[in-house]
Amino acid sequence: MTAPRVKLDIDATRDKLAALGLGHAVETLESLLGEAVRAEMPAHVFLDRLLDAERSGREERRIKTMLKMSKIPTGQTLENFDFAFQPAIERSRIETLATGSWIRNAEVILMQGPPGVGKSHLLVSLGVRAIQIGFSVQYYRFDELLTALGADAHIPPSRLKSKKYMSSSVLLIDEMGYNPMNRDEASLFFRLVSYRYGRGAMIITTNKSIRDWTELLAGDEVLATAILDGLLHRAHVLNIKGRSYRLRDLEEALKG
Known part of the structure; x- marks a missing residue:
């Protein structure tokens, strides 16, 4: 009888997070909650991890949107620039x-x-x-x-x-x-x-x-x-x- 109650509680939490516009936290909630139960994670650590997921998700979405709006060609980054081939560039x-x-x-x-x-x-x-x-x-x-x-x-x-x-x-x-x-x-x-x-x-x-x-x-x-x-x-x-x-x-x- 306890499993359905837990499911309902998760759904209620999801709804509250969604109402607050925390969509990335909604997506992470179930898997992170499972990890928290298995690891006996303290409540403040769980909350911090959930907020980190929301923040990183928003940042990823911001970057993706800004790249699209900027019209920058894709695929070229500092990480894949071949500095060894071009020693004239410091x-x-x-x-x-x-x-x-x-x-x-x-x-x-x-x-x-x-x-x-x-x-x-x-x-x-x-x-x-x-x-x-x-x-x-x-x-x-x-x-x-x-x-x-x-x-x-x-x-x-x-x-x-x-x-x-x-x-x-x-x-x-x-x-x-x-x-x-x-x-x-x-x-x-x-x-x-x-x-x-x-x-x-x-x-x-x-x-x-x-x-x-x-x-x-x-x-x-x-x-x-x-x-x-x-x-x-x-x-x-x-x-x-x-x-x-x-x-x-x-x-x-x-x-x-």
């Missing part, structure tokens, strides 16, 4: 950036280098880490960003605050430099950089060295200087040189 420096202090200071990371050396992988990885430690992130390929800026060109800067490329704590701009900007695009990019200066962090990957930015920015030396001044004043510049990961993978595939 692992300790990347690990320091992964702590997020540069985000709190609204700084910029500028990664320069030829195609295939790992710039995009690091950009994505640092973006994922930023979400994990609690920051909002938005990812754009540079051509996508220019399209978004162009669509909003008629909107005054004061009304752009809600746009994700303005409001996100971290703006990821990937693959800048493959096509030069026209004068209007360069001006809109300057507006973005000016607005985010001191307000939000950015990571930019580019195949162009700083000396080539005038050509990239519609040949306008004054505008290029103004943009670089805003970006480099509080910047971490990573010059990445070395072999291409994609060519390495192709070589290995051909060997196989």
Whole structure:
């Protein structure tokens, strides 16, 4: 006669947890209660474990939701970056950036280098880490960003605050430099950089060295200087040189 009573008590507890919005605790309750009975777990330890399950479940859901909203490509993390293949990248420096202090200071990371050396992988990885430690992130390929800026060109800067490329704590701009900007695009990019200066962090990957930015920015030396001044004043510049990961993978595939 006691077993049904226990079952009813568990169901009642589930209902109360669900009413409080503790869905992850609901899912964990039965298995954790069984473990608690077997191990003669003290009540406060059981409660602590149940709350930990709720907290970790909520955090996992938050990260999953934020990754989806950020549009960050999947599968690239710091854990699967091959530092041994790319000795030009100081692992300790990347690990320091992964702590997020540069985000709190609204700084910029500028990664320069030829195609295939790992710039995009690091950009994505640092973006994922930023979400994990609690920051909002938005990812754009540079051509996508220019399209978004162009669509909003008629909107005054004061009304752009809600746009994700303005409001996100971290703006990821990937693959800048493959096509030069026209004068209007360069001006809109300057507006973005000016607005985010001191307000939000950015990571930019580019195949162009700083000396080539005038050509990239519609040949306008004054505008290029103004943009670089805003970006480099509080910047971490990573010059990445070395072999291409994609060519390495192709070589290995051909060997196989």
